[in-house]
Every structure is written in C-alpha cells, then in structure tokens.
Amino acid sequence: MKLSWSPERASKAYIDTVQSCEVSRESGVAEFISAMAAGWNAQLIVETWSQGGVIATSVGLAVARRHTCGRHVCVVADERARSEYAERMGEAGVAAEIVVGEAEEVMEGLVGVEFLVVDGRRKDFPRVVRLAKLSSRGAVLLCKNATSASKAKGFVWRSLVAQAQASNSRRLLRSVFLPVGKGLDMAHVSASSHGTTSRHRWIKHVDQQSGDVHFIRK
Template identity: 60%
Template sequence: MRLDWSPETASKAYIDTVKSCQNFKESGVAELLSAMAAGWNSKLIVESWSYGGPIATSVGLSVAAHHTCGRHVCLVPDERSRSGYVKAMQEAGMSSTVVTVGEAEEVMEGLAGVDFLVVDSKRKDFARVLRSAKLGHKGAVLACKNACHMAISGFRWHYVLERGTRVVRSTFLPVGQGLDIAHIGANGGDVGSKKGPSRWIKHIDHQSGEEHVFRG
C-alpha cells in the first residue's frame, strides 16, 4: 500500500469513470475502485473476469491506469472470455488493457509487483487468484466484488492469502453487492506502523444516494 495518496488523481479518475460508465446500469463500484487505484498511484492494476460478467469495473480500472501511467491487466479463463472482454471494452472505448488467458497460478506467475487487485467472488477461482498474486514490495490493495455472501459465510482474508501476508486493515463496504477491501503491508515492515496522516475517502452511490465514508 503506497503512502503517496493523491486526492487530485483520485478525483480525476472518479469523474472520468462516471463519464465513461454513464451508459452502464450498475452501482458505483467502478467509480470507487477507479478512484482508489488512481489515488494510490497503482502502477500494476490486475483484475479477473469471465464471460458474461459486467464490464463497468474494467472500464474504471482502465481509466485509473491511464491516470497513473500504469498497466491494467485482465485475467480470463478461456478464449471465449477473452473475445467477449475485448469486444465489450472496445465498445466502451477502451483498448489499452492487456488480456491474459489461463489458470490463475499460471498467469499470475508473470505478473510481479501487483499494486491493486480486483477479483469477483462469484468466480470459483477467486481465492486462487488472490493466493497466487505477487504483490508489490510497497504493499497492495486487494478488493473482492460481490462480497455480500462472503460476509454472511464469515469470510476472512487470512484464509485465502499466502501464509505470512500482513493484512494491515480490511473493511466491508455496502456498495453494489458488497466490496471487501484489504490493505496489505509492505515487505520488510508493516505499513500500518509508519506514521502518516489517515485519508478519508467519500463515495456516493448514484443509484441509492447513500454516502459511504471510509479510511484509506
């Protein structure tokens, strides 16, 4: 998790994502994740996607990567998903995302230094993607979408992460079908132990009008 939080970059990514996703009838998950990825200056943003899934979050992460001059990589399980993803992103005006096909362990092997990772808990392999991630030495932010059912079942981050991974803090947000977010500490020291001002991130769900404020 990086300490150089940029509210200006986060705000720009949020606004651009709102504009890019105005035709998608989805919750504000895309805008929130885009602002977080951009605000933390994420250079390697990774997500998982499968055929038929919503595309708004992908658009938001692509916007964030543009603002940080980073890379946005999407992991898909098969060629059918790859074709569907590329087509959907092109229709949304996004074409810079790198798409990789294969099993979680295989594709994550070539992605060292992940700063921001988003998985869909509806995918059967979401835990494998999390466990296989090679996180950046400065830490990372991990997010699980559609996490409402995980909260009910007693989901815990240490169940799915590689042994020894330091979860500095985690939070569940009632946005969309639920977002479970974890901040992972840097290698060689716990980010949470470093002194630094806390950042508060405000997100407004454009469908319900609800305001969510959480510590970044």
C-alpha cells in the same frame, strides 16, 4: 517506499469514470474502484473477469491506468471470454492487457501487483489472491460481489494474506466491507520489509571511575 494516497488523482479518475460509465446500471462500484486504483497510484492493476459479466469495473480500471501510467491486466478463463471482453472494452473506447489461463499459470507471471480486483462469484477467487505476487510497496485487494455466499466459502482477508505472504514480513493494515453494488470487500496490505527491519534497544552503561552515565544503542 510504500503506496501513497493522492486525493487529486482519485477525484479525477472518479469523475472520468462517471463520464465513461454514465449509462451503466452498476452505479457506484466502477467509480469507487477507479478512484481507489488511481488514488493509490497503482502501477500494476490486475482483475479477473468472467464471460457475460458487467464491464463497468473494467472501464473504471482502464481510466485509472491512464492516470497512473501503469499497467491494467485482465485475467480470463478462455478464448471465448477473451474475445467478448476485448470487443466490449473496444465498444467502450478503452483497452486492457488480456491474459488467458488458470490462476496458477497467470499469477506466476504477474509480479508486483499493487491493485487486485477479484470477482466473488468465481470459484477460484481465493486462490487468485493467495497466488498473487504483491508489490514490495504494498497492495490494495478488492473482492466485488462479496455476498454472504462468498463469505461462506471461507473468504477471510487475514488468512489469505497470511498464506500468500508468510515469508515477506507483511501484515494486514486494515480491511472493510462496503455495501456498494453487490458488496465490496477491501483490504490494504503493508509494504514488505524484506527482512531488513531490525529492532534496536538502548543499554545503560555507568563509568565506574567518572560516574558518567552513557546510553548505547545496540
């Protein structure tokens, strides 16, 4: 099994997010991310949020969760951030599971991440990606606010994915930078083979008595 794309689910989440965030100035980002999460039918959506940050993306992910019937978890640094996030999400009429703690502690308990959104303005966002325990079905990773300053910190999808998933036979299927909002970096990671995939080869065998040619798969 691997992540499969549903255009219908993506469009519905997009429209619902537009209606929920119609007064937001972060036009485009929330709608796009919501459509991506819903379209890939992500069962575990994880995001990081910092105190004082915009809430539109979180609203979009909450909308996507309604369409996937999965989980939406937000990681915050402390109780003050948790309180503000919960209050602002409540005002928007949506909710998410909130987990407080450092990246090492939080990501340890989140197994099977299929959609991860990190904030390029947070210093720990590369570590969050490296520690993420991605789903065996594959995963979609996004970095919002992916400015040139973020790239200067060494933010490279290929190296992060390689470090995080070196033992799970994963590969980076594709990555792209989109000029949406303040920059959106996106990567699609393959499903894990769990070491079960084997390569076969054909051996040609000629019967010396009959002259018949046989091909044997090994």
